[in-house]
Each structure stands twice: as C-alpha cells, then as structure tokens.
Amino acid sequence: MIETYRGIVYPTQLDHMGHMNVQWYTAKFDEATWHFVSALGLTQDYVQGSGMGMAALQNTTHYKAEVMVGRLLVIKSKLLEINNKTIKFLHVMYDAESGQEVATSELIGAHLDRTKRKAVPFPEEIAAKARAMLAAEQ
Structure with missing residues (x-):
C-alpha cells in the first residue's frame, strides 16, 4: 500500500454528535x-x-471507529484490479x-474522455504502471 493522504480532523468537520461527519470521510478519501x-x-x-x-x-x-477533533489521519491505498477502462482500488484510513x-x-473508477463523456481504454503506459503495482502487491 502507498500513503495517499495525511491530515487532521478540524472542529468544523464534526457533526452534532461530536465526531467527524461522513462528508469529511468522503472528502479525505477523494x-x-x-x-x-x-x-x-x-497526473x-x-x-x-x-x-x-x-x-x-x-x-x-x-466506518469502523469514530474519529474525533484533533485526530491525525493517514490513508494508505492499493490497487485491487485494472481492466481495459476501469480500475478498482481500496483506501484504508x-x-x-x-x-x-x-x-x-x-472504489471503481473509469478512465474518461472528458469531451465525449464516455469511458475509454487506459493508455498502455498507465496500464503498465498499474500492472506493475498489482504485481508488487502480490
């Protein structure tokens, strides 16, 4: 797994119950x-x-544990699968x-042509990096 995020829980990210609101988990994972x-x-x-x-x-x-204000967070990520146009990956906070x-x-994401608004195959150099990342995980 590679480190992909490092941050802190701020008071403005809490909900009315005093722990980090789900919208902030999503933002940090994004x-x-x-x-x-x-x-x-x-890139x-x-x-x-x-x-x-x-x-x-x-x-x-x-969601496995409540996260409170001031907690330092780190996210590590790994590729689970790559296909012609899609990738599946996991983040762990x-x-x-x-x-x-x-x-x-x-998450499952698609490689997108932003003009045509449709999924297209990954370029070979990106697919090759993904395959190498998968091989390193195994």
Missing part, C-alpha cells in the same frame, strides 16, 4: 484518490493535456497515532 491515480500516471498534467480524466462509478465505505483502522473505501 483527496487520497487523486494522489493514488497520480501515482499511476493520471494533473495528463488530465489537462490529454482531455482525459477519471469518473467514479462505485464507492463503498465502511488510520488514526496516525494509534494505528487503528477507522474506515475503508473501495
């Missing part, structure tokens, strides 16, 4: 996603220069101080 796909070659330069991008198709989040797993998010 930030981790962009670091993760960048590691595959889907900001690639997105702006190619007219391609990524679109979320499915997201499953599991940890309390950075205790090491406790607090949430997971499994």
Whole structure:
C-alpha cells in the first residue's frame, strides 16, 4: 500500500454528535484518490493535456471507529484490479497515532474522455504502471 493522504480532523468537520461527519470521510478519501491515480500516471498534467480524466462509478465505505477533533489521519491505498477502462482500488484510513483502522473505501473508477463523456481504454503506459503495482502487491 502507498500513503495517499495525511491530515487532521478540524472542529468544523464534526457533526452534532461530536465526531467527524461522513462528508469529511468522503472528502479525505477523494483527496487520497487523486494522489493514488497520480501515482499511476493520471497526473494533473495528463488530465489537462490529454482531455482525459477519471469518473467514479462505485464507492463503498465502511466506518469502523469514530474519529474525533484533533485526530491525525493517514490513508494508505492499493490497487485491487485494472481492466481495459476501469480500475478498482481500496483506501484504508488510520488514526496516525494509534494505528487503528477507522474506515475503508473501495472504489471503481473509469478512465474518461472528458469531451465525449464516455469511458475509454487506459493508455498502455498507465496500464503498465498499474500492472506493475498489482504485481508488487502480490
């Protein structure tokens, strides 16, 4: 797994019960996603220069522990699967101080032609990086 996010829980991110609201888990996982796909070659330069991008198709989040204000968080991510036009990956959010797993998010995303608004195959260099990442995980 690679580290894709590091941050803190701020008071403004709490809900009326005093723990981090679900919208902030999603936001932090989204930030981790962009670091993760960048590691595959889907960088900001690639997105702006190619007219391609990524679109979320499915997201499953599991909340395992409440996270309170001031907690330091870290997210680590790994690729689970790559297909012609889609990838499946997992984020695991940890309390950075205790090491406790607090949430997971499994996502499926499609490589998107932003002009045509449809899924298209990954370029070979990105697919090759993804295959290498999968091989390293095993």
